[in-house]
Amino acid sequence: MVYIAVFGVTAILLLQATGMIPLASVGGPLTIGAVILGIILSVGIHEAWSRRRGPLGWLVNLVVATIGGLLGAQLGGFAAAMSLPYTGSLAAAGGVVFAVALVASVLCAIAGAWAAIALVNRWRQVPGR
Secondary structure, eight states: OHHHHHHHHHHHHHHHHTTOSOSSSTHHHHHHHHHHHHHHHHHHHHHHHHTTOOHHHHHHHHHHHHHHHHHHHHHHHHHHHHHSOOOSOHHHHOHHHHHHHHHHHHHHHHHHHHHHHHHHHHHHSOTTO
16 A cells, blocks of 8 residues: 555655646646546555455445545645645645645645545455454
8 A cells, every 4th residue: 555655745746746737727737637537446455365356346435535535635625725824826836835835735635545445345244353
């Protein structure tokens, strides 16, 4: 799971550093969303693969990871926007402020996906085992 976090943070920071995230159009949020969605799905795939889930388990993992990860990304973005100095727009601020907000969103998305899967795994346990 640590590798997924390192890869996700590296990917989003490389996109931001190279200017591949447009700041003045809808392409920026779509690019960020695509990266976060890919990371969230990789968390679900990793858990399903490592626990040798069946087809239904794979489906449940992907759906649960997506819901938990998107919720976590929203909460992480909100927390980053509230905790960082007010600049009007994080994208307009650019630089380190925008990078910190992106990293916070990615890490919160991973935590949300992981927490949602952990919650469902507790429900999957059969009593008496």
